[in-house]
Amino acid sequence: MKKFKILLIGQPNVGKSSLLNVLVGPRVTVSNYPGTTVEVTKAKKKIDNTEIEFVDTPGIYSISDRSEEEKVTEKALFEEEIEGAITIADATSFERSLYMALQILEARVPTILALNFVEDAKKKGIEINCEKLEKLLGIPVISINPLTKTGIDKLVDAVLKIEKIPKRAFTVEYDDHIEKAINKISSQIKETSIPKRFIALRVLERDEDFYKYLKDERVIEDAKENLKEHPKVAEDISITRYGTAAFIAEKVTQITHLRKEKIGKEKIGEKIDRVLLHKTWGLLTTGLFFLAIFGILLYLGNLIQGVLMSSSESFLSSFGAVEHSIIATVLVQGLTGLVTGVSIALPYIFLFYLILGLLEDTGLLSRFIVNAERFLKELSLPAKAFIPLALGLGCTAPACRATRVLSSKKEQFHTASLLAFVPCSSRIAIIMGIVGFYGGIIIALSVFATLLVAGLIWAFGIKKMFNVKSEPLLLELPPYRKPLVENVLAKSWIRMKDFVYIVIPLLALGGIAYGILNMAGLTSIIIKPLSPITTWLGLPPATIIPLVFGFLQKDLTGAMLISVLGSKISLVLTPIQIYTFGIAATIGIPCIIALGILIKEFGIKKAAALTVSSIIYGFLIAGIVRRIISFF
Amino acid sequence: MAKESDILKIVKEDILEVVGRKNKRTPLKFMKLEVTVSHSFVSKAIKELEEEGLLKISSEKRPRKEYVQLTKEGQVRANVVIKKHSILEKYFKERRSEEEAIKTTNILEHYISTEAIDTIKKLSTFKKKGLPLTEFKQEEGLIADINLDIGLFERAISMGVYPGERIRITNKIPNGIIIEIKNKKFALDKDIAKEIKVLEYEKI
Numbered sequence: 012m013k014k015f016k017i018l019l020i021g022q023p024n025v026g027k028s029s030l031l032n033v034l035v036g037p038r039v040t041v042s043n044y045p046g047t048t049v050e051v052t053k054a055k056k057k058i059d060n061t062e063i064e065f066v067d068t069p070g071i072y073s074i075s076d077r078s079e080e081e082k083v084t085e086k087a088l089f090e091e092e093i094e095g096a097i098t099i100a101d102a103t104s105f106e107r108s109l110y111m112a113l114q115i116l117e118a119r120v121p122t123i124l125a126l127n128f129v130e131d132a133k134k135k136g137i138e139i140n141c142e143k144l145e146k147l148l149g150i151p152v153i154s155i156n157p158l159t160k161t162g163i164d165k166l167v168d169a170v171l172k173i174e175k176i177p178k179r180a181f182t183v184e185y186d187d188h189i190e191k192a193i194n195k196i197s198s199q200i201k202e203t204s205i206p207k208r209f210i211a212l213r214v215l216e217r218d219e220d221f222y223k224y225l226k227d228e229r230v231i232e233d234a235k236e237n238l239k240e241h242p243k244v245a246e247d248i249s250i251t252r253y254g255t256a257a258f259i260a261e262k263v264t265q266i267t268h269l270r271k272e273k274i275g276k277e278k279i280g281e282k283i284d285r286v287l288l289h290k291t292w293g294l295l296t297t298g299l300f301f302l303a304i305f306g307i308l309l310y311l312g313n314l315i316q317g318v319l320m321s322s323s324e325s326f327l328s329s330f331g332a333v334e335h336s337i338i339a340t341v342l343v344q345g346l347t348g349l350v351t352g353v354s355i356a357l358p359y360i361f362l363f364y365l366i367l368g369l370l371e372d373t374g375l376l377s378r379f380i381v382n383a384e385r386f387l388k389e390l391s392l393p394a395k396a397f398i399p400l401a402l403g404l405g406c407t408a409p410a411c412r413a414t415r416v417l418s419s420k421k422e423q424f425h426t427a428s429l430l431a432f433v434p435c436s437s438r439i440a441i442i443m444g445i446v447g448f449y450g451g452i453i454i455a456l457s458v459f460a461t462l463l464v465a466g467l468i469w470a471f472g473i474k475k476m477f478n479v480k481s482e483p484l485l486l487e488l489p490p491y492r493k494p495l496v497e498n499v500l501a502k503s504w505i506r507m508k509d510f511v512y513i514v515i516p517l518l519a520l521g522g523i524a525y526g527i528l529n530m531a532g533l534t535s536i537i538i539k540p541l542s543p544i545t546t547w548l549g550l551p552p553a554t555i556i557p558l559v560f561g562f563l564q565k566d567l568t569g570a571m572l573i574s575v576l577g578s579k580i581s582l583v584l585t586p587i588q589i590y591t592f593g594i595a596a597t598i599g600i601p602c603i604i605a606l607g608i609l610i611k612e613f614g615i616k617k618a619a620a621l622t623v624s625s626i627i628y629g630f631l632i633a634g635i636v637r638r639i640i641s642f643f
Numbered sequence: 644m645a646k647e648s649d650i651l652k653i654v655k656e657d658i659l660e661v662v663g664r665k666n667k668r669t670p671l672k673f674m675k676l677e678v679t680v681s682h683s684f685v686s687k688a689i690k691e692l693e694e695e696g697l698l699k700i701s702s703e704k705r706p707r708k709e710y711v712q713l714t715k716e717g718q719v720r721a722n723v724v725i726k727k728h729s730i731l732e733k734y735f736k737e738r739r740s741e742e743e744a745i746k747t748t749n750i751l752e753h754y755i756s757t758e759a760i761d762t763i764k765k766l767s768t769f770k771k772k773g774l775p776l777t778e779f780k781q782e783e784g785l786i787a788d789i790n791l792d793i794g795l796f797e798r799a800i801s802m803g804v805y806p807g808e809r810i811r812i813t814n815k816i817p818n819g820i821i822i823e824i825k826n827k828k829f830a831l832d833k834d835i836a837k838e839i840k841v842l843e844y845e846k847i
Binding site: 072073075077103104106107110111135216217245246249250252253257281284285288289290293377381382384385388394483484485486487488489490 | 793794795796797798799800801802803805806813814815816817818819821825826827828829830831832834835
């Protein structure tokens with residue numbers, strides 16, 4: 012059987028995932044790399060005697076490696092040993108799609124151009140002649156529509172014949188001095204599978220990651236020397252490439268000017284934007300929207316939680332009879348961890364990611380990001396930091412991983428550190444279920460407020476200390492579209508996967524670890540040595556147990572508190588104590604799972620430093636606020 | 644590599660330009676010196692031009708010499724090419740060194756549409772350099788220049804924020820500007836917006 016590996020490549024919102032869904036159909040074995048959209052997704056499909064593996068890449072505008080998405084795509088392009096690629100183009104903004112297609116041709120990857128949104132373009136009076144384009148570029152061009160499945164069979168046929176597509180098709184020609192420089196650099200490139208012309212271009216475009224392919228340092232000097240004569244060489248390359256794309260696009264496009272009333276449909280989006288991107292209304296609607304989402308989530312989450320908890324409790328209590336053996340303890344505690352994970356976090360996280368996916372696919376999210384950028388900028392965070400921070404309201408672990416959408420490690424770490432103050436579902440459960448239940452809603456809200464203030468102080472502190480400068484805002488606002496349910500579901504699932512496969516098993520393990528330590532009587536031995544902490548916090552010494560072991564298993568914090576203090580917490584703790592406990596339990600990198608992901612992303616030193624300092628910071632805040640309140 | 648048809652197109656336009664500038668019949672030899680590609684291309688191009696009725700070949704017996712001359716239609720075509728060339732050259736001369744300008748013009752003129760030339764003409768007739776997008780007061784304009792770090796520059800270009808494109812300001816927000824180019828909307832930071840120079844756009 013033949014095996015093909017085909018890369019799917021295109022701009023953001025070009026319809027890549029819809030195409031993938033149609034291409035592989037429902038019988039897919041999607042083997043995701045864990046994480047969010049900054050990873051490649053692979054899906055296999057058997058056709059006749061060929062197994063095609065599609066590699067879906069994050070949406071990018073050009074093949075370079077200045078951002079994480081671009082790096083991932085570039086790596087897939089050159090290291091995945093692909094047979095070819097499908098470049099998805101947007102007929103409504105064709106030049107732009109061609110820009111990247113031309114780069115892929117420069118990389119000498121056999122590619123098929125799949126033209127999407129042909130109907131949308133027609134409505135705007137734009138028609139593209141595929142045959143003419145095919146001749147001009149020397150590669151197959153197929154117009155598709157993943158929604159109606161038009162052109163998909165043709166596309167698959169073309170994929171099966173991908174070996175016949177010439178590697179050298181249309182090539183962009185640059186000015187003489189650029190061509191000369193390309194030749195000069197090409198002669199000094201090490202043996203590699205990446206085409207020399209492509210490397211030479213990237214070097215000339217001042218992409219320092221490509222300097223490593225040059226034979227020695229002097230060549231770089233030489234190349235730089237060359238660039239000095241023409242200081243705008245890098246810019247000229249982009250300009251020429253785009254110019255060529257525009258030239259080709261013009262040749263194959265027919266534009267008919269439409270009468271005004273035909274464009275009427277556009278205006279709905281314009282109207283929404285007038286509100287959402289308004290000076291004041293935009294911010295207000297964004298804020299209200301998220302508050303509403305939050306409210307709905309808490310309400311629905313609680314509802315589902317209640318049902319799941321009550322059914323699982325009876326299940327767990329059936330093990331009660333065999334308690335006092337080690338095996339039973341391990342089993343019961345492990346199951347408790349599992350059940351809490353499934354019943355508390357799952358409905359909440361699933362709902363949250365579902366709503367987030369909907370916002371993203373309708374085009375609303377990007378407007379919210381623009382509004383939020385006003386504040387993020389003050390904190391020296393780029394607009395895109397909004398995504399991991401929002402994801403953090405679900406689960407901190409995948410949110411840490413989602414910091415990858417940011418382009419520099421510094422920005423990634425800065426954002427990850429703020430996740431210490433973004434309450435995840437488990438922490439929200441502590442605030443609502445313990446603080447709110449025993450201390451009242453006012454106290455619960457003041458815990459949220461304290462998190463916010465503490466987070467702002469932290470963020471400004473980091474900004475001042477490390478002098479971070481954020482990447483400026485340059486964001487496309489996609490048109491409003493009706494979201495596809497399958498896409499939203501698939502996306503939510505990808506985001507949840509981390510939680511299901513990593514967090515839930517670890518929750519069970521955390522429960523087991525706690526069970527064993529408890530059996531061995533080890534839990535109580537930490538009470539005494541750590542009593543200075545509880546004294547500082549003004550809490551009974553035993554409360555250190557839920558605080559410390561909560562780090563193994565955040566969802567068990569509440570249960571542990573009840574088990575050390577008894578169920579009548581409001582009698583044992585004053586409202587202020589409940590408040591301090593809430594603060595101490597929720598500020599900081601929440602659990603060992605988040606720590607694990609942080610280690611993976613930033614290395615053990617940075618991860619440990621962040622975790623320890625954020626937790627100490629939380630304890631400090633809790634103690635200080637307690638002292639201020641008791642002063643009055 | 645450029646395809647043969649592309650080269651032919653270029654050579655044909657060059658021939659039209661050379662003969663058109665002379666404005667009279669031109670010795671074939673002279674033209675082969677001016678149009679610096681292999682002679683087989685020149686011959687082929689001349690043949691095609693003749694077939695298209697744009698050019699006539701005449702020969703004299705003594706001294707034995709061949710001449711090329713434009714037909715009426717050929718002269719019209721040549722004028723378009725020459726106009727394109729001079730507009731482009733003027734545009735680039737204002738921005739680059741003379742030598743580079745001429746070279747660029749020679750390459751670009753074949754790849755650029757008449758519509759784009761109109762745009763460039765407009766650009767060059769506006770003597771001023773264009774206002775930063777942040778200070779631009781009209782709703783619609785023409786991007787004249789983008790001055791960003793190469794990383795951001797490349798991203799802007801590949802997104803379609805390209806000099807010569809029509810730009811529409813749809814919203815102004817406290818942290819930036821929302822613009823529309825070719826049906827696509829973008830949110831720009833003020834720091835980026837002030838590096839994008841925009842010209843007033845004459846509505847046709």
